[in-house]
Amino acid sequence: MGGEFVLRKPRNGIKCRRFDRCNTMRQTEAELFSEETRERRRRRRRINGRFFLDMIISFRPCFPNVLFLSLFILSSSSFSSVLSSETENLSPRNQTLRPLEELNKLKAINQHLRRINKPSVKTIHSSDGDIIDCVLTHQQPAFDHPRLRGQKPLDPPERPSGHNSRGLSPKSFQLWRMEGETCPEGTVPIRRTKQEDILRANSVSAFGKKLRHFRRDTSSNGHEHAVGYVSGEKYFGAKASINVWAPQVQNQYEFSLSQIWIISGSFGNDLNTIEAGWQVSPELYGDNYPRFFTYWTNDAYQATGCYNLLCSGFVQTNSQIAIGAAISPSSSFKGGQFDITLLIWKDPKHGNWWLEFGSGILVGYWPSFLFTHLREHASMVQYGGEVVNSSPFGTHTSTQMGSGHFAEEGFTKSSYFRNIQVVDWDNNLVPSPNLRVLADHPNCYDIQGGSNKAWGNYFYYGGPGKNPKCP
Known part of the structure; x- marks a missing residue:
C-alpha cells in the first residue's frame, strides 16, 4: 500500500x-x-x-x-x-466603462501621446518630477497646424513704446533650470505629457481644455473671480506684474490661477480669448506647484484652444522657458515677495499676438489666423484671480485664491497685480484707463484697487474660500 x-x-x-x-x-x-x-x-x-x-x-x-x-x-x-x-483610474467620474471601452481609451491615450510628445534632442529630468524634452523648434506641436506646416517661427516684432525690459533672469524662476540644465539653441523646452496626466481628465478630448460650458461673464458652474478690467475701447495688448503664490486647492477637480485675459467677441459661442499667468491645477499637472501657463480659444472654450502646447496653436520661440513648468520661488506670507511680469501685445506688422515674460524674454506668439475677433483688436482686458469651487457637499470648498488672504491685509499678505497697463492703437503702453474691480463672491474672495507713483494702477485680491461668511 x-x-x-x-x-x-x-x-x-x-x-x-x-x-x-x-x-x-x-x-x-x-x-x-x-x-x-x-x-x-x-x-x-x-x-x-x-x-x-x-x-x-x-x-x-x-x-x-x-x-x-x-x-x-x-x-x-x-x-x-x-x-x-x-x-478605475481611466475615468474617476465614470466607473461604468466596460473592459473593451477601457482598452480603447488606453489606445486613444497612447495615440494622443504620440501626437503631442515630439522627438527630442535632449531630455532633462526636473527635481519636481517633470520631464522636459528639448524639441527642434520646427517640430513643436504648433507646426502640426495646416496653416503652419513646413514653416518656421517668425522673427521678433517691435515692442510697444514705453516698455522696459527690467525684470527676472530666465534661469531664476523655473525648477527644471535650477541645476543649470538648458536646452540647446534651435530647440524649445516642452514639458512631456504622461499617461497619468490624461487619465486624470474626463476624456482624451477634454484633456488640456477648459470646460465647454464655461461662461466668463457669469459666476455659474463653480468658476469664481476677483478681477480688475477695462472695456469700451480698442485694446492691442496688456501688461502687469503679478506676485506668485502656492495656494491650497482642496481637490483634484479644482484649480486656482492668476492671469491676464485678452478678450474679444461676445460671451456667447464666438468668444475669443488669449490668457497667460500662473496656476495651481492638480488635475492638469498632478501636483500643487504654481506653474506658468498659457491658454487660447476662439469659440468660448467649446472645441478650439488648449493650455500651453497641448494642441497646435501657440508658437514657442524661446529655448529657456518651459510653458507648464513649475515656478520657483513663490511669495511667502509676511515674507519675501516674488512676482513675474507679463506682456501680451499685437504685432502691428503681422497681427500676431506675442507673449513676453520677465526681463525682455520673448516666449512666442499666437498666430492671428487662430482667431476671428482678435484678428483686429481686443474689446476688453481683465487681470486677476479665478478658482473653481466644486461644492462637493453643497458647501464652499477651502480652495484659496492668490495667497489665501483677503485684499485688505495688503502687502506681504495679499496677492497683487501692479503696474497695470494696456497697449493702445499706436503700440504705446499706457496706464489702464478707468480700471474697475469686481468680485463674484466677495465673502469668499475679494478685491481692492488703488494707484500710486511706485506701482501705478494696482489692486490686491484673493481669499480663503470657505470661512464663516462664505457658506
Missing part, C-alpha cells in the same frame, strides 16, 4: 504528511504528466476554461507544489487588482 501511495495520486482526502514521501513524489512527477493527463487538462480547458481547477488537480498536495500554486494564484489576483486599479 505504501508503494501505491507513493506512485499514485492521493485519493479520498489522503494527505502527504512525510517529507520523504513528498520527495519521492517529486521524483516521479514525470509519470503524473502522462499523455492521458495532458489530454484531460486540454479537454477541461476547452470545455470550461477552468484553468485553476486543472492546476489544482495536476499538482501534488505537497508543500512545495501547494506553495507554487498559491503564489501563482496570488500573482494572478494581483494582476487583476492592478488591471482593476488602472480601469
Whole structure:
C-alpha cells in the first residue's frame, strides 16, 4: 500500500504528511504528466476554461507544489487588482466603462501621446518630477497646424513704446533650470505629457481644455473671480506684474490661477480669448506647484484652444522657458515677495499676438489666423484671480485664491497685480484707463484697487474660500 501511495495520486482526502514521501513524489512527477493527463487538462480547458481547477488537480498536495500554486494564484489576483486599479483610474467620474471601452481609451491615450510628445534632442529630468524634452523648434506641436506646416517661427516684432525690459533672469524662476540644465539653441523646452496626466481628465478630448460650458461673464458652474478690467475701447495688448503664490486647492477637480485675459467677441459661442499667468491645477499637472501657463480659444472654450502646447496653436520661440513648468520661488506670507511680469501685445506688422515674460524674454506668439475677433483688436482686458469651487457637499470648498488672504491685509499678505497697463492703437503702453474691480463672491474672495507713483494702477485680491461668511 505504501508503494501505491507513493506512485499514485492521493485519493479520498489522503494527505502527504512525510517529507520523504513528498520527495519521492517529486521524483516521479514525470509519470503524473502522462499523455492521458495532458489530454484531460486540454479537454477541461476547452470545455470550461477552468484553468485553476486543472492546476489544482495536476499538482501534488505537497508543500512545495501547494506553495507554487498559491503564489501563482496570488500573482494572478494581483494582476487583476492592478488591471482593476488602472480601469478605475481611466475615468474617476465614470466607473461604468466596460473592459473593451477601457482598452480603447488606453489606445486613444497612447495615440494622443504620440501626437503631442515630439522627438527630442535632449531630455532633462526636473527635481519636481517633470520631464522636459528639448524639441527642434520646427517640430513643436504648433507646426502640426495646416496653416503652419513646413514653416518656421517668425522673427521678433517691435515692442510697444514705453516698455522696459527690467525684470527676472530666465534661469531664476523655473525648477527644471535650477541645476543649470538648458536646452540647446534651435530647440524649445516642452514639458512631456504622461499617461497619468490624461487619465486624470474626463476624456482624451477634454484633456488640456477648459470646460465647454464655461461662461466668463457669469459666476455659474463653480468658476469664481476677483478681477480688475477695462472695456469700451480698442485694446492691442496688456501688461502687469503679478506676485506668485502656492495656494491650497482642496481637490483634484479644482484649480486656482492668476492671469491676464485678452478678450474679444461676445460671451456667447464666438468668444475669443488669449490668457497667460500662473496656476495651481492638480488635475492638469498632478501636483500643487504654481506653474506658468498659457491658454487660447476662439469659440468660448467649446472645441478650439488648449493650455500651453497641448494642441497646435501657440508658437514657442524661446529655448529657456518651459510653458507648464513649475515656478520657483513663490511669495511667502509676511515674507519675501516674488512676482513675474507679463506682456501680451499685437504685432502691428503681422497681427500676431506675442507673449513676453520677465526681463525682455520673448516666449512666442499666437498666430492671428487662430482667431476671428482678435484678428483686429481686443474689446476688453481683465487681470486677476479665478478658482473653481466644486461644492462637493453643497458647501464652499477651502480652495484659496492668490495667497489665501483677503485684499485688505495688503502687502506681504495679499496677492497683487501692479503696474497695470494696456497697449493702445499706436503700440504705446499706457496706464489702464478707468480700471474697475469686481468680485463674484466677495465673502469668499475679494478685491481692492488703488494707484500710486511706485506701482501705478494696482489692486490686491484673493481669499480663503470657505470661512464663516462664505457658506
